[in-house]
Amino acid sequence: MTKLEILNILHYDKAHISLNPYSFGNDYEEKGVLVLMKLEKDSDLDYLDIENVCFQCPVIEVHKELVSMILYLFDKDNKIYNYSIASSKFKITRSDFLKYEKMIGTIID
Numbered sequence: 297m298t299k300l301e302i303l304n305i306l307h308y309d310k311a312h313i314s315l316n317p318y319s320f321g322n323d324y325e326e327k328g329v330l331v332l333m334k335l336e337k338d339s340d341l342d343y344l345d346i347e348n349v350c351f352q353c354p355v356i357e358v359h360k361e362l363v364s365m366i367l368y369l370f371d372k373d374n375k376i377y378n379y380s381i382a383s384s385k386f387k388i389t390r391s392d393f394l395k396y397e398k399m400i401g402t403i404i405d
Contacts, residue, residue: 298405299330306395308332308366312343313404326369330376330404334364358383366396374404 299311315328331343339361346359365383368376379396381388 297402302330302368302399302402302404303332306332306366306399307334308364309335309339310343314343323372326377327372327374328370330368330370331382332366332368333362336361336363368399370404376400376402376404 299313303309303311310333312331312333313328314331316326318325333341333343335341341359341361346362346365362383363385365381367380367382369378369380370376376399379400381396
């Protein structure tokens, strides 16, 4: 599944893949993270504009243009194995959690 297909399924606006430079030769490290961002209308906020995003221990990121941000960790086989909610301006419902969890096991093309 491509990152654009995942964007459409979860109704997010932007996606960014960030590779972990420490993963090469270290099996316990994630290969990278798929960052999904839901933005305010007409926002041009980019992932690179956000500072201090930690993939293993995210604090809730606050930015006026950012509505929601999900971080999907993937392994050396590009298979999603975990996720974190890194930002949310609104209450997260059970159906949201179920949608996010449904992506676990998905292979990113």
